[in-house]
Amino acid sequence: MYIEQTMASRPPMASSEVSAAPSAPFTPSTPAPAPARMMRDMMAANESKCTGKNGRLPGSCAPMVFPYVPMQGQNPQRYDNREALQRGTLFPGLDLPFHRELKTRFPAANTHLSELMALDFAIDELGLYLTTHRDDQEALALYWNYIRLGQEGRKKYEEMHGPLLQTDITEGSFKWLDDPWPWDEGGNK
Amino acid sequence: MFVYEKKLQYPVRISNTNPKLAALIISQYGGPDGELGASLRYLSQRYSMPYPELKGLLTDIGTEELGHLEMIGTIVHQLTRNLNEDDIKTAGFDAYFVDHTAGVYPTAASGFPWNAASMAVKGDLIADLTEDLAAEQKARVTYDNILRLSDDPDVNDVIKFLRAREIVHFQRFGEGLRLAKERMDEKNIYYINPSFDA
Structure with a gap:
């Protein structure tokens, strides 16, 4: 700066x-x-x-x-989604770790939750980028693509693990209340 | 309007309890540079912003900070579950325990309860965005400090994620300031306050 x-x-x-x-x-x-x-x-x-x-x-x-503060350039280089979530940013240009960081514990296994988190994180990062770069057409196209993918991923996730929104329909019972909640032990498997 | 999604932004899985560490990390919940202050600052500043990019930016980042608040609460909760009689007497945690047991309360590590005096809404575009730049740096430093004080890899994994977010937010606020400046008087950016004057 x-x-x-x-x-x-x-x-x-x-x-x-x-x-x-x-x-x-x-x-x-x-x-x-x-x-x-x-x-x-x-x-x-x-x-x-x-x-x-x-x-x-x-x-x-x-x-x-x-x-x-210099503007981030258009169409910037990106990590793949899983690595992006591990590092805390989608963009290598913004990846500036502290010397005290230990190796990440992000699971090697591909759980449904970790996949959805990685996709949603890429969506978050692109949305934030687009807020200050609304004319980057390629980023916008990628953003919409990820959102469509995300909609499918969500449905799959919810069938196996329960609803993500209170308004998601769970035929038979009000599964929204079921444990675990995100802060519980076992809420992040 | 706010909608809640039943998952964290990044997973929090703490294997070992550590009340002493919890009593430090609580500062990012209710301390002067913590996530509560950050979310309230940005979500409050957005009302007086004149340009849509800035309304979007403050809403987006303010909302993300609420998600981070949830993650910090989760870390503290998982660090203080199933404590025994010796755990609760841990120096640094005992004073917190006496008032809050193993609940999650917005306070700084010093015991000073969260206070709106640690944040500002000046109602001036440049002042508010500059404040936001400083806020993100202070949050980043606090996370650096936690990384110095903690050797729990489960905790540090989450802290490093949260720290990385602060750096990205700083960049976005800087970009927001640039975008705003482009619409202000070239010869004198302080001529009027776009958040107040017509």
């Missing part, structure tokens, strides 16, 4: 770094290796185009006093 500072709060630049007239080319007081000097020339040229009321990011003349 980039946070720009106002010009007033930045320390004044050393005289060797700034020329007398804003539009004059930058001249270093000590010789620098060619690439660094080129970079400084480019930056100085860009700065002279900015009004002095702008800061600098990758890309020039960024407005200041505003937190800046």
Whole structure:
């Protein structure tokens, strides 16, 4: 995340770094290796185009006093659903673990519940992504696809393990109340 | 409106009880940077948001945080089941036990009950989204800290998932802020408050 500072709060630049007239080319007081000097020339040229009321990011003349988070690019790389659930995100770009994490205990066995959780998680992640990337048509198509798959997966799951919504019909009795509930021991098999 | 689905977002299967750990993890239930504060903050901020992406974003993330609240409650519940006389005297847990037994109560690990002062709704688009960025970082750090304090792999597995979610939420709030900025006065984003002015 980039946070720009106002010009007033930045320390004044050393005289060797700034020329007398804003539009004059930058001249270093000590010789620098060619690439660094080129970079400084480019930056100085860009700065002279900015009004002095702008800061600098990758890309020039960024407005200041505003937190800046780069947008995730369109059509991003994705994990497969099971791995995504294990890692906590569908997107490798957002996967930044802490050094203290142990190896995941996500079951090797494919239970109905773990499959449904993985699919629903991919749906969650895509839905969230689409909220800030509503024009990503490929992501949208994938999202609807997963939702259709999910509808089938749900029916199968419910036949074996009971209803997921209170309003799911369970012919014969009000199975909604049956144990286990999700927080119970045995509620996550 | 809220609909409840009878499954967790990620499985919680804790094999061993650990009241001391439960008394720390409770901070993500009712502590200053926990999931209760997060969900209430986002679900409350959404009313004064002017743009549909932000209404969607705050509703979506606020709802997911309620699911996380449920997961933390589940962890605490499973860590404190079938306790014996010695377990309840565990330092750190005994003070919680005396008031709540093995119930799940929204408090911080310090014993300080959940308080709305730990969250803000400023009614200003930039202030609220910036607050949300900070909130996600604080939650992430709290999960980092839990990972330092816990060596139970069943617990850490869930904590690592919840931590990863905070990083993703941070990214989305940042994107929301960018999307909002694009619609604000280019020369002076503070000229008006889009959450209040016409």
